Amino acid sequence: MASTLHDVARLAGVSIKTVSNVINDYPHVRPATRERVEQAIAELGYTPNLTARSLRSGRTGAIALAVPELGLSYFAELAASVIEAAEEAGVVVLVEQTGGDRDRELELLRSPRLKMTDGLIFSPLGMGQDDVDRLDVPYPLVVLGERIFDGPADHVTMRNIEAARAATEFLLRTGRRRIAIVGAHEGEVIGSAGLRLRGYREALDAAGVPFDESIIGYTTLWHRSNGARCMRELLDRGAEFDAVFGLNDTLALGAMRVLQEAGLRVPGDVAVVGFDDLDEARYSIPSLTTIDPGREWIAATAVRTLLERIEHPDAEQPARLLLADFRIAERESAGAALDSASAALESAGAILHQGAGADA
Amino acid sequence: MASTLHDVARLAGVSIKTVSNVINDYPHVRPATRERVEQAIAELGYTPNLTARSLRSGRTGAIALAVPELGLSYFAELAASVIEAAEEAGVVVLVEQTGGDRDRELELLRSPRLKMTDGLIFSPLGMGQDDVDRLDVPYPLVVLGERIFDGPADHVTMRNIEAARAATEFLLRTGRRRIAIVGAHEGEVIGSAGLRLRGYREALDAAGVPFDESIIGYTTLWHRSNGARCMRELLDRGAEFDAVFGLNDTLALGAMRVLQEAGLRVPGDVAVVGFDDLDEARYSIPSLTTIDPGREWIAATAVRTLLERIEHPDAEQPARLLLADFRIAERESAGAALDSASAALESAGAILHQGAGADA
DNA sequence: ATCGGCCAGTACAACGTTGTAGACTCGGCG
DNA sequence: CGCCGAGTCTACAACGTTGTACTGGCCGAT
Secondary structure: OOOOHHHHHHHHOOOHHHHHHHHOOOOOOOHHHHHHHHHHHHHHOOOOOHHHHHHHHOOOOEEEEEEOOOOOHHHHHHHHHHHHHHHHOOOEEEEEEOOOOHHHHHHHHOOHHHHHOOOEEEOOOOOOHHHHHHHOOOOOEEEEOOOOOOOOOEEEEEOHHHHHHHHHHHHHHOOOOOEEEEEEOOOOOOHHHHHHHHHHHHHHHHHOOOOOHHHEEEOOOOOHHHHHHHHHHHHHOOOOOOEEEEOOHHHHHHHHHHHHHOOOOOOOOOEEEOOOOOHHHHOOOOOOEEEEOOHHHHHHHHHHHHHHHHHOOOOOOOOOEEEEOOEEEOOHHHOOOOOHHHHHHHHHOOOOOOOOOOOO | OOOOHHHHHHHHOOOHHHHHHHHOOOOOOOHHHHHHHHHHHHHHOOOOOHHHHHHHHOOOOEEEEEEOOOOOHHHHHHHHHHHHHHHHOOOEEEEEEOOOOHHHHHHHHOOHHHHHOOOEEEOOOOOOHHHHHHHOOOOOEEEEOOOOOOOOOEEEEEOHHHHHHHHHHHHHHOOOOOEEEEEEOOOOOOHHHHHHHHHHHHHHHHHOOOOOHHHEEEOOOOOHHHHHHHHHHHHHOOOOOOEEEEOOHHHHHHHHHHHHHOOOOOOOOOEEEOOOOOHHHHOOOOOOEEEEOOHHHHHHHHHHHHHHHHHOOOOOOOOOEEEEOOEEEOOHHHOOOOOHHHHHHHHHOOOOOOOOOOOO
């Protein structure tokens, strides 16, 4: 059905290798021959069989992206950015969902289905630091997220601690003193929750504000409903606070909903800050002040790094850690500065911290 | 680096075909031989080269999914469902973004990159009915959405007219009479906007409520911000209404935000209904009453239909139109019934209309 | 005893492409 | 005049897999 080099060669009266040479812009082809071949290609509507080309070249021109779930806005937007960056590099993206399940993540790492791709961008959620050895795979791999550090593969991620610290400092600077947390993970040290909580504590310590366990809300999965539930529990137990730091936007949005249901005004009574800068944060009521963690940069860097590894598979370059810059996206939910200094800051554009890209 | 059938065969002392037979569960292999081969496979960590297998078999085990943008929640959730359904069928999914741009959509349809897949699930947004002939492609294709009807390819979509009519009837039944529209497309007949507006008009006509152009809000792209802008325009020009039908959830959510900013209570002063049943609709404030258009069924059916076409490429079965059932997901933004009949209905569970799946 | 049929396993070709080696022509230079 | 090198093109092999056809050996039925 689909035509091959043989068909084109027969029609043009040349060998199949000459057709191949024309397609690949090999220079030593007479213009007359080239034209004859091109005409035959057009006539037959020939397109090269990429599978055969892959077999021959050992490259597929596809990369895999594994995320927990596209239904989670953060990963949907991450995937969008990865696909876009890959497209610019002429590469297509095969998307897998792991559900954030450790077993499925481990299984995926050794799945033969990856043989269809040249490498993997992997965002684990179920695996932890103990599984670090499982990242030692026989194909190019770039890891995202904060579940596993110092692994054998390149790692692109965000400045969780610094960003969370900046978010907390922002709230402190606007006069808030009792900053509740929504979404903490019990006993976690590494991982988004652990790192962001650490940034929060660093900011409190630096400002001399005591850490108060009673306004820390714990939960498991970072779903909207859990943000709501978490906030409801805080309110029910009579916790007192004048600000909320949701460890991601979905949590913050869920929490904000509960605050409003309870008759509290945002940001009047309680300021709310999130983390992720989802598209949605721009359109909530009120719009959500949040951390833009550099998602696009992360996506572009992950693709670029992976393609470099694919290009030079034998390069003995050690695994790198690449960190994105972040900024505070200041909006309504925590824009009302309580003193004049921060009011000036507010109008200035809100880039509070611009970390240096650690490309080394 | 990676081992091949040859390596395994050499180690096990058999021919490569026997190894192949073991892998493919060919029955006529002696248990002793099978075991020897399996041991060699384990020892070498052999996994089959899927590219070579694809070349040989003519099948890749991958399908492509082309959507406008994963940043749009509807398509992110659609993609999630498609990937899940494909996974169950043992197939992987290559995701492309067209940006809803007609030229990129047309280009994608003849892109050689599709050669890496067995078929395409295509959700166009820029193309229109005039481009129907472009869907006559030399590979299995399933079309989604409502941009193009009666094309040469299988088409899986939702009951836009009936669902929009049911949404409108729901508002009418709860006593609303002045139902504003957010997100109409000027002059559109086909397409989600055109069809949903038609369902709206049918409901009005059936109830003897006059259609009033002054409460129809027009916009272009269905982004949150456009829903907000659209609603602001309606308010600015002094339009009077007691309900809003957002032609999708993002529009409705944007509109709801503006209503609340303007001091109007939802659903007290204005009831709001959306369309899509995004995850987000469950967690907005108030939660959004909306149409569940059967997205999961659409995804599963698209995958199943595509795989059937791939399986039987020569079957001369004519292109089919497959329609999903829908239901009203009744939530807070339009739950407050104004009469006792609908109050009873409200507590009943809100499946207002259950269309029959047209699998013929 | 001979044949047909089943079992276990093998050799070869083919999927469509591209790298390598080489054939053939032609012009220029020694 | 003969040789070299560059230009143009071709034949062949190989990427790793699997379908087809085949070889023997064995058993039971004729």
